[in-house]
Amino acid sequence: MTLQYCKKCILPDSRPNLEIDSAGNCNCSFGDESSTIDWEARKKQFADIVDEIKAMDRQYDCLIPVSGGKDSTWQVLKALEVGLKPLCVTWRTPARNKLGQRNLNNLISLGVDHIDVSVNPKVEKAFTLKAFEKFGSPAIPMHMAIHAIPMNVALEKNIPIILWGENSATEYGGDAAFKGTEITRAWLEKYGVTFGTTAESWVSDSLSIRDLGIYKWPSEDELRQASVRAIFLGEFYKWDPRKTAKIAKEYGFEEAQEALVGQYTFADVDDAFLMAIHHWMKWYKFGITRSWDNLSLDIRAGVLSREKALQEIKRIGDETPYEAISAFCDYVGISQARFFEIAEQFRNPNIWIKKNGLWVIEDFILTETDWRMYEV
Numbered sequence: 001m002t003l004q005y006c007k008k009c010i011l012p013d014s015r016p017n018l019e020i021d022s023a024g025n026c027n028c029s030f031g032d033e034s035s036t037i038d039w040e041a042r043k044k045q046f047a048d049i050v051d052e053i054k055a056m057d058r059q060y061d062c063l064i065p066v067s068g069g070k071d072s073t074w075q076v077l078k079a080l081e082v083g084l085k086p087l088c089v090t091w092r093t094p095a096r097n098k099l100g101q102r103n104l105n106n107l108i109s110l111g112v113d114h115i116d117v118s119v120n121p122k123v124e125k126a127f128t129l130k131a132f133e134k135f136g137s138p139a140i141p142m143h144m145a146i147h148a149i150p151m152n153v154a155l156e157k158n159i160p161i162i163l164w165g166e167n168s169a170t171e172y173g174g175d176a177a178f179k180g181t182e183i184t185r186a187w188l189e190k191y192g193v194t195f196g197t198t199a200e201s202w203v204s205d206s207l208s209i210r211d212l213g214i215y216k217w218p219s220e221d222e223l224r225q226a227s228v229r230a231i232f233l234g235e236f237y238k239w240d241p242r243k244t245a246k247i248a249k250e251y252g253f254e255e256a257q258e259a260l261v262g263q264y265t266f267a268d269v270d271d272a273f274l275m276a277i278h279h280w281m282k283w284y285k286f287g288i289t290r291s292w293d294n295l296s297l298d299i300r301a302g303v304l305s306r307e308k309a310l311q312e313i314k315r316i317g318d319e320t321p322y323e324a325i326s327a328f329c330d331y332v333g334i335s336q337a338r339f340f341e342i343a344e345q346f347r348n349p350n351i352w353i354k355k356n357g358l359w360v361i362e363d364f365i366l367t368e369t370d371w372r373m374y375e376v
């Protein structure tokens with residue numbers, strides 16, 4: 001396979017759900033679509049949904065899954081602004097850091113009820129290691145929990161709608177049919193980021209279905225009967241990470257001193273290692289890092305030229321997150337040698353080749369090759 005890079009941003013077609021058209025542009029809805037969207041009409045649409053929900057007169061109007069990050073802070077602000085009473089629900093990451101806790105406290109102080117849900121750490125560790133070994137993705141338990149917990153709480157508490165933030169299908173390319181819809185199993189399979197698995201798929205001698213119960217999605221019947229809807233606020237308000245961060249900061253959200261993952265000090269700030277490993281594996285699998293996503297969003301937002309982004313990639317160089325790898329290994333109980341052994345199994349043979357005893361990406365976007373080579 002020859003890697004093809006989008007002419008406008010710097011993302012390659014190895015990224016899942018990303019396609020490059022004959023003109024050389026990717027489907028990350030670069031400028032074109034979002035500039036033709038009638039945002040005023042969308043706002044009106046949202047107002048209609050809000051009226052509908054309020055008329056139901058339930059204990060809670062909506063459920064907002066939150067981490068305390070800039071996006072969830074913004075989601076809460078938006079919900080409060082339009083007069084909704086939200087219940088906020090967090091899956092407590094085992095990697096939560098001090099800044100993450102402060103930001104979550106800040107979010108709650110905006111004036112919401114909140115539930116912080118912890119998974120049995122023995123189960124979570126074992127599941128995380130299995131997911132990393134099987135799919136090179138330590139974030140499968142996280143993604144399952146992030147969806148299952150709010151859904152089950154919404155059903156249990158009779159909450160009519162879940163308010164998500166950014167729609168990753170819009171932000172990085174994807175299927176238009178899934179933009180803004182009722183939650184179905186298909187929706188979960190598409191957005192769950194669980195490699196097509198469900199909690200049931202991970203039952204083994206060491207993990208029973210009862211152990212994994214907290215990760216279980218509601219059945220199709222339960223979903224239909226309760227008719228819990230889910231919408232992305234990013235479908236109704238133009239989603240701009242910098243603007244979201246600015247607003248969140250005005251309401252007490254704190255940035256990190258230094259970017260923990262990728263280039264943004266205002267994103268992925270609450271987690272000491274899981275997100276870093278999750279994103280790092282994209283280097284093996286797709287030949288990109290979180291910085292590539294960040295820089296591509298900046299190009300799209302018009303704050304960075306493609307040429308500058310490429311200079312940045314070159315300047316940043318090797319992004320191996322050694323600290324996060326060390327913390328992750330301590331967490332799941334493996335050696336770093338074992339970590340790299342597992343990671344190596346996910347090096348994509350379609351994009352990486354061995355040259356003079358080094359791993360290189362064929363047809364890499366930059367022609368200078370020294371920093372991207374890996375000793376074998």
Ligand SMILES: [Zn+2]
Pocket residue numbers: 006007008009010011025026027028030
């Ligand atoms: Zn693009």
